[in-house]
Amino acid sequence: MTYDVEQIRRDFPILERKVRGRPLVYLDNAATTQKPRQVIDALVHYYEHYNANIHRGLHTLAEEATAAYEGARVKAGRFINAAAPEQEIIFTRNTTESLNLVANAWGRKFLEPGDEILFTAMEHHSNLVPWQMIALETGAKVRYIEIDDDGRLIGDDVRAKINERTKVVAITQMSNVLGTINPVREIAELAHRAGAIVVVDGAQSVPHMPVDVRELGCDFLAFSSHKMLGPTGVGVLYGTREALDAMDPFLGGGEMIKRVTYERSTYADLPNKFEAGTPNIADVIAFGAAIDYLEALGMEAVREHEIAITQYAIDRLSAMDGVKVYGPREAADKGGAVTFNYRDIHPHDLSQVLDQYAVAIRAGHHCAQPLMRRLDAVATARASFYLYNRHDEVDALIEGIRASDRIFGNVVRAGA
Template sequence: MIQKDIKSYFPILNQEVNGYPLVYLDSAATSQKPIQVIEAIEKYYKMDNSNVHRGVHTLGNRATEEYEGARETVRQFIRASSTEEIIFMRGTTTAINTVASSYGKANVEEGDEIVISYMEHHSNIIPWQQLAKEKGAILKYIDLEEDGTLSLEKVRATITNKTKIVSIMYVSNVLGTMNPIQDIAKIAHEHGAVMVVDGAQAAPHVKIDVQQLDCDFFAFSGHKMCGPTGIGVLYGKKSLLEQMEPVEFGGEMIDFVGLYESTWKELPWKFEGGTPIIAGAVGLAAAIKFLEEIGLDTIERHEHAMAAYAMERMQTIDGLTIYGPKDPEKRAGLVTFNLSDVHPHDVATVLDMNGIAVRAGHHCAQPLMKWLDVSATARASFYVYNDEADIDRLVDGLQSAKEYFNDVY
């Protein structure tokens, strides 16, 4: 389990909301930031702020060293083979859009197939919808099992020799489902397709080894893993990135610019047009170091324990439905639920009145809401700074919400 004083590293948690100590259970949307990350960003702006790769002065050299050092930190974190395969971007959404706009447009033709699943986040649906429309390709969905998991039988039945791209989230932001990415990648490759992984909900919580997964692209965001907003990573196999054209053009990504023709820098910089997200990269590196000091294995065990405890406690509430796998070992540290006859927005509002922050809505997964036959759900998501006392507060808050709306109606 995580040590008891872990909350002390997160200044934002030391406050009251609506007269109650804050319980933050919305980390799947964005995580809170430890003091180590805040101080790393502050130090950069106080001491090292400069543009990178351009100047020869001391500040420029220090900033460049920190920025490229962050790239190496990320490489080690996801176990990529080279820093040339690590592209800094605004986040998961930008990364997936880049793959669709660059690799997809160059390799998908009319009648080809793009395969995703019903559980995908909008950022892993809309880019493929747009690519399919533009190219006359076919967008196919892998159906889900009753418990919200993916069966390899249905994966095999959906992917064909016409499939060019398979794009699946590693962990569902709604169901908590942990998908068998390595097995899906193997099936995709047997049919000559590339494997794209939305790793936004996985990178903060489990060890990532992109070489072992054998995925072709892997995208994740810093803000969900104790890092700052506005920074994320696209990993791509070098052989594929070398073939791809950049999608943003301007400073930093060029080698030579003439009046009518230009050439691009080598990897990874040809995909990083303009002044890069320097402070964000510094903050992301600090976040990774913080998580690795705790240990990703420790974090994963802690979250499984939190999910198991939450499901056990929440199942005692009459009229409460939990979505996703029943086995806590098959899901990440979140629980999505509905309270019968109460809209999830109302549930979230009552919880907020008690200082408890959860998410309510469609969670940027409207096709999944349709599959679940609901318009919205509430979601409690856990991270390193949550403990059983937070879940006890959640359960007490849900009981209060249930009693309140029973009295109202």
């Protein structure tokens, strides 16, 4: 069930790039992934051959563009095994907008003072701040599930905090910092028994492992095209028909209406009700090409490849004196993000040294400031892998870290 990584890499023009005379080692995939030629071509092909506004036009180009756009919707729905892709997939700008859509459209209608919104200690700001905002507006209260020192949710805390006041359980399926994969299905069962809806942040999980919304039993799932080989500017909100039907529109304008008078309007059926205005047609279509690419490889194979390279990275980093790795140590329990600190070298400094070696990683709080405090870290370094990464790129990372020790180690310790 594996694939030929060398052959895959040839599809990604950017991977031929040199940085400071060395071959690029791109290990910042949790932030955004690189794009294969097939996706870039789909974008160019659209603009060169059938650029037109969708839905409204009756000419050939408009019909072709509409068919391709709606085709991408069906592909996205099938990719996560939605029961009704034509209605249950809403295109947004990104995961952040998808989560804001739910928080606003569902939250404003159904949350009341005293209701509880439960998220986890490892949420990205985009599955945390929108809930805080809607809680302020509605009088609901936010709570969070604690994690243990390995970066896993504490089961007792899950059971203790889901209760009859819980109305929303908002949970990431895969942490962008720790890589932890959360037991969403079990949590969704508990949440539903308590009468809460389940909103899943799939920004890191959907690109890296098979995800089946019906098996998870979630009400909503959000993810971004740009983290799964597709263009920026496209997000997906999956919602069950029942959940989406119950919500009022988030934005008003063209495309989302049935009938408009000066006094009032009626709204379009799903999914148009939530897609006001001209959408990001070209990028949605190219996102469809990204899904085709992933499906041709097979998500099981992608996951298998990432487990192997992630375990190699964890093992090599853990074997280094002075490296602290955060999160689960077994790659089979986590995604391809490995977060660490090295001695007392600030991750920003480390990242800059690594850049001298053409190794791109991320350093900072990773949009998870509360989690950083829980980990007792000001910031961390993160190497994150994808389907085109090779083991020798992990070796380049290790070499770069060693070099940073030579450059900074003495200075930092002398000043300490």
